[in-house]
Amino acid sequence: MRQQRVRLERDGDIAVIVIDNPPINAGSAAVREGLMAAIATLKSDASLQGAVLIGAGNTFIAGSDLREFGQPLAEPQLPTVIKAIEDCSKPVVAALHGAALGGGFELALGCDARIAAPGTVVGLPEVTLGIIPGAGGTQRLPRIVGIPRAIAMICSGERVGSAAALAAGLIDAEAEGDLRAAAVGHARQLTGRKQRLRDRAVPAAGASAIADASAAALKAGKRRPQVQAAIDAIVATASVAIDDGLADERAVFQRLRVSREALALRHQFFAERDSAKHPTLEAAKPRDIRHIAVIGAGTMGSGIAIAALDAGYEVLLLEQEAAALERGATRIHEHYASRVKGGKINAAVAAACEARLTTSLDWPRIAEADLVIEAVFEELGVKQQVFQRIDALSRPGAVLASNTSYLDLDAIAAATSRPQDVIGLHFFSPANVMKLMEIVRGKASAPDALATGLAVGRKLKKLPVLTGNAFGFVGNRLYAAYRRQCEFMVEEGASPEQVDAALEAFGFAMGPFAVADLSGLDIAWRMRQAQVATRDPAARYVHIADRLCETGRLGRKTGAGYYRYPEGASRPQVDPAVAALIAKARSDKGIAPRELVAEEIQRLVMLTLVNEAALLLAEGVAERATDVDVVLVNGYGFPRWEGGPVFWARERGAEALRADLDELGALSGPGFVRGDVNQLLDTKA
Structure with a gap:
């Protein structure tokens, strides 16, 4: 009854x-x-x-x-x-x-x-x-x-x-x-x-x-x-x-x-709901956060400041140079002005948000903050210097957060005398728009500091996902594997525009090569350079992106990357010079190009994401399997109606996945690490 x-x-x-x-x-x-x-x-x-x-x-x-x-x-x-x-x-x-x-x-x-x-x-x-x-x-x-x-x-x-x-x-x-x-x-x-x-x-x-x-x-x-x-x-x-x-x-x-689509969307709904549950932190009481300091007034720092202002926090925006600070303040003011003009908010709300903002070059004012968020250049040495300064100026008990997207949080925390107060808060760009936010757990991060990060994320109306500390965390680690597989397929015979078209047809907001051009090829180039010392020399490595960067093709900002961007053109244009560069790269390795159809491109991408998800779960970087789906849908343009790679894997089943991964391993070559997908198939994971 x-x-x-x-x-x-x-x-x-x-x-x-x-x-x-x-x-x-x-x-x-x-x-x-x-x-x-x-x-x-x-x-x-x-x-x-x-x-x-x-x-x-x-x-x-x-x-x-x-x-x-x-x-x-x-x-x-x-x-x-x-x-x-x-x-x-x-x-x-x-x-x-x-x-x-x-x-x-x-x-x-x-x-x-x-x-x-x-x-x-x-x-x-x-x-x-x-x-x-x-x-x-x-x-x-x-x-x-x-x-x-x-x-x-x-x-x-x-x-x-x-x-x-x-x-x-x-x-x-x-x-x-x-x-x-x-x-x-x-x-x-x-x-x-x-x-x-x-x-x-x-x-x-x-x-x-x-x-x-x-x-x-x-x-x-x-x-x-x-x-x-x-x-x-x-x-x-x-x-x-x-x-x-x-x-x-x-x-x-x-x-x-x-229908399958409704089932996938319900899967995503429950995955997002479950991502907020953290039994290990249930007893931890979040610290009281009223005043947030954001260090760095660039695009990311300004976006973080806007998100915090919208949530009702007092915000201190800090910079080292007056010109950079003025650009950040102007960016924030123009954001609110455009929202008012577009009828998204009324003028009184915008004025109240801007009234909570203080901009300053006076770093000792960090002592006023309950939470300090660093949003400076993504280079370990730079971030360590900033954290040394934060450590010296912040009040006892303040939470110190890095917006790093792939660096070692423990190495950043080691620059302070209080690693227990250091967490990662990885926002996605634009920070005031994107829902996803990775809360990164360092080896010394205190439970109440992590609980604070989660609580702030929820107040910012984000989807906070708790991750372990590993290169790229969950999101960028998955995306790196995705991009790498797409580069493999280009080296094997597909064109960048063919791969982009196949994945946009699948439902991605943009294909990987269009995304690379938009964000700048130099960002991933720096990531690859940071990994040179630890990369397996026997592992398969595609040099095409490096060659593009070496010729100054860094994407839209330079007018050329995988595509050309002529002034006044509404869409990117296929460039014969890129096709020639790719053909030479294949020839240098003795690769005879083969034909790849859209369905194979899509399947290999999904298998790559499934395999990487299994590795992340086994390593404890992802807390639960479905967190992978939450991250990809909310941070990387994965089509919500497809549920995510974990949903896809569970539909496909263990026997088919084993055969698929045999094929993926053979195509990926040396350096391929196979994950145990069985734990992804466990609906309790």
Whole structure:
């Protein structure tokens, strides 16, 4: 027997139906059963004139229980619950607080009115999980906001705050004071009346407005099938009876929820949720962080400062040279000015953020900071000198963090007298935009220092992933293996543009050679040079990228890298000089080029990432297998709808992977280290 998750309380003649399914009141089978029983009581009890639906704890219903989505859904399903509410002759008011998302918001749309506490967010994010709203969201929302706005909201998974929701008519009122009392009062005002959204007409919209909204949604949604399906369901509201529309919507939802893409997106959802769990740090209390010092006012340092300002921290931006500091301050000011101009934030918010910023050349002011983040040039000697200075000036107990992307954190920490306070905070560029943040554990890093890094990452609205200290940590180690395999394939016969096209077709935001040109070929060149002393001389090494750098082709910043970038050209251009350089490199090694098709390019890349993931897990650099998928999706443009290499490996299975890795080892040549993929296949890893 399922545990009771819904209880009915009475406030005079109003039933207060309380959903109590912690921690987020997910819309599970037990919740649906409880709601059906409560509505049945409401209908049969003559002393009750109406009802209020309200969530216990901190939220209404923040979504459905996604664990149910991979199996047959238990009855009653959500459309049945909503139909019972609509068919009940007595009014039902949804009292929203915290979040009303997905099925939770669909349930609210099925009620006669919606009252929300200030700060509540509402939305239908199903498309981001590979499905469409399946309990009337595509049919009822357009009846409030119209078809074009419904397309924009549903296809983006937009979350709307209570103030904007009130202005749009998504809620009927914001509660002043006690939410429950306000909702009960509203239910009494509705006594004897029903005001169902299903009975409203869909506001008229021009064909061009619908077409424009659809085109924008498809472009932003990468033309994924669930985006098109959502558009079709929403547009149908103008011409299809609501019961037919509801039936069609549900059929599409049921089909999509068991699709591979939906399974991959749910895998990523759970992987991101699990990445925040760290049993070894549960007892560690984060240090109090109010004031952050950022050392280095370049692009990365400025981005980190913006992220910290947005999160409400006091920020001190430090530099050694006045010109560099002025450029950083200007960059931050222009960022906020552009956000205001674009309507992303209001001027008062921007002014408050900038007011929390102090720029200075006075390094002793580091003593004011609770957290110091170094963001200087990626060279070990430079960072060690900076940390010696930080150590001398920082207050006792301050957390000292390096934004290094691949250097040895322990070697950096050794430059201080307090390695226990040193952690890595690896931001991804642009730091104020990218969600991923690697929290690097040094051998001496104190648990509370690491817990502080995780807490700050969450406050910055990042996805903080805990990693061990190894060259490149998780992300750049994976990317180095990926890039290396792509270089192998170019040496074997593929062209850079062929590899890029194959991987962009797979779903990567950009191919590896276009990315290399964008970030600068000299960055990876420096990394390779740093590894010369430790590289296995017998290991296969491709010299093509080095030759490009030696000729001054460093990417977009020099107008040429793997591609040419003529002034005024909108796209990179294939360069015959690169083809000639590659042909000579093959000839020097006696390599006869072979043909590689897109499918082989994609498969070899995935196998390389799977193998490297297994090595990272075995070495303790990655804490759990699924962290690999979180890192690649959120930091490196891996297509979210493909789940990640660990998801791919689990789909492929042990026997096929063993044969695949035999082939990968033979192609990769000397220096290939084979990982034990069995631990990736363990779903508990």
